[in-house]
């Protein structure tokens with residue numbers, strides 16, 4: 050299950066891409082002028098996995114998401130979604146053809162459509178459509194709200210607001226038959242009381258649907274709660290990619306450890322031995338310094 054990110058610039062040809070992943074990035078890089086926003090990023094995601102991209106502001110999380118979605122074009126590398134190469138080897142699919150569902154901070158509902166119409170948008174026409182919409186409304190606790198417009202959802206008592214907000218956030222997940230769901234800080238504009246509950250609700254819905262998800266966050270707790278795996282990013286690079294437990298308890302680098310604020314990483318006088326620098330704080334906690 051645990052696949053550490055291997056930053057190998059050699060592995061960027063389409064031929065080197067293996068079959069069977071829901072999402073694959075190989076050697077993906079992107080610069081804006083002198084700023085290297087994303088540097089040789091490699092990601093393998095199985096169907097149904099939730100990956101959180103975690104790191105401080107400016108580390109390249111959103112750019113990585115935009116490269117996957119096709120809103121930005123990589124300078125190099127390959128992006129595959131399902132069995133399709135959407136970028137690389139001559140391919141460059143437009144965002145609307147990538148079959149991606151997107152959830153942003155502000156929600157992603159059309160303001161001129163009712164909740165029902167928003168959910169129905171993009172669902173295949175047919176007899177099951179109405180049933181699917183009703184099912185989605187039930188799932189997100191919005192039965193009876195289908196005919197309201199998005200701006201009519203946010204008032205009322207806290208409990209009601211919570212359900213409505215949950216619906217607002219989750220509705221886009223229903224509205225496309227997406228191969229991949231991309232979320233960019235989906236909860237960051239909510240107040241903390243709502244945020245925790247909503248995170249749990251959304252995580253449960255995503256897991257129940259076996260959704261494949263990449264979620265950008267700068268919040269460690271959110272990454273731990275939501276992610277099957279977490280990619281810790283710094284300066285456009287993935288510093289470590291592993292399960293929440295691995296990243297939290299066994300940070301590979303000083304940055305990862307400091308970002309989680311876990312390990313005692315006092316650097317020994319004269320710096321770490323070369324071997325420890327390579328393998329990072331795990332070795333510091335072990336025999337390297339003994």
Ligand SMILES: Nc1ncnc2c1ncn2[C@@H]1O[C@H](COP(=O)(O)OP(=O)(O)OP(=O)(O)O)[C@@H](O)[C@H]1O
Pocket residue numbers: 081084085086104105106107108109110111112113267
């Ligand atoms: N369109 C752009 N033009 C120029 N520089 C950009 C552009 N988009 C991103 N950058 C730069 O690339 C780097 C990575 O930005 P990015 O938005 O991906 O980081 P982030 O981790 O998502 O940050 P935040 O959490 O603040 O959104 C930053 O230095 C940013 O200023």
